[in-house]
Amino acid sequence: xxxxxxxxxxxxxxxxxxxxxxxxxxxxxxxxxxxxxxxxxxxxxxxxxxxxxxxxxxxxxxxxxxxxxxxxxxxxxxxxxxxxxxxxxxxxxxxxxxxxxxxxxxxxxxxxxxxxxxxxxxxxxxxxxxxxxxxxxxxxxxxxxxxxxxxxxxxxxxxxxxxxxx
Ligand code: GDP
Ligand code: MG
Numbered sequence: 500x501x502x503x504x505x506x507x508x509x510x511x512x513x514x515x516x517x518x519x520x521x522x523x524x525x526x527x528x529x530x531x532x533x534x535x536x537x538x539x540x541x542x543x544x545x546x547x548x549x550x551x552x553x554x555x556x557x558x559x560x561x562x563x564x565x566x567x568x569x570x571x572x573x574x575x576x577x578x579x580x581x582x583x584x585x586x587x588x589x590x591x592x593x594x595x596x597x598x599x600x601x602x603x604x605x606x607x608x609x610x611x612x613x614x615x616x617x618x619x620x621x622x623x624x625x626x627x628x629x630x631x632x633x634x635x636x637x638x639x640x641x642x643x644x645x646x647x648x649x650x651x652x653x654x655x656x657x658x659x660x661x662x663x664x665x
Contacts, residue, residue: 500549502665505577507605508587509597513617517587517648518555521658544658551661554581578608583641583664585613585657590630590645591621594637602637611641611664615657620647 506514522544544551554577578584586605588598605612614634616627627645634640642660646653 500662500665501551502582502661503552503554503580504583504585504661505554505581506585506587507578507601508589508617509595509601512587512589513648514555514587517585517615517617517646517654518553520648520651520654521551521553549662549665551658551665578604579610581610583613583661584608584610585615586640587615587617588630588634589618590616590627591618594633599637605638612638613642613644613657613660614638614640616643616645617648619645619652620650 506518508514544553584605586601588594614631616630619627631643635643641664644653644657644660646657648654
């Protein structure tokens with residue numbers, strides 16, 4: 500099996516951290532600073548039987564200037580070319596304009612869209628349900644998977660779920 504998976508989300512939600520964990524190598528630059536990832540960075544996870552190409556994207560946000568505009572287009576261009584789009588959100592922060600902007604774009608995407616709730620190491624499990632409900636009211640998701648990209652919690656389950664879409 501082989502396939503392509505895009506990781507999208509507003510800045511600092513943990514896209515690069517997740518990509519690094521998925522491919523087991525530090526290839527994307529992780530940072531507290533926004534917009535460290537200026538171009539598409541691809542990581543390939545390979546086993547004996549499969550190859551999954553993960554595409555990290557610049558944090559999508561409403562473009563304020565030309566470079567921002569280019570970055571948004573770069574991220575958006577991957578949405579319809581992949582087997583799965585992972586919409587990564589940070590459970591420690593409220594859904595904001597950045598998330599809403601992405602959700603509007605995702606409404607026009609034909610590929611399966613996963614809601615991936617990241618940084619669950621930072622919240623009590625009881626706090627997840629209302630967050631999930633809030634996002635489900637905005638968009639229909641093919642799958643909803645809570646993870647911690649930082650400590651790896653549930654990332655293997657995420658990969659298993661992705662596999663069923665390849
Ligand atoms: P990106 O802008 O979406 O690529 O975000 P990064 O991967 O650069 O991560 C932004 C910050 O969030 C970094 O300080 C990461 O260490 C932190 N981070 C990422 N994933 C997690 C997580 O699962 N738990 C916690 N506590 N921090 C995380
Ligand atoms: Mg990044």
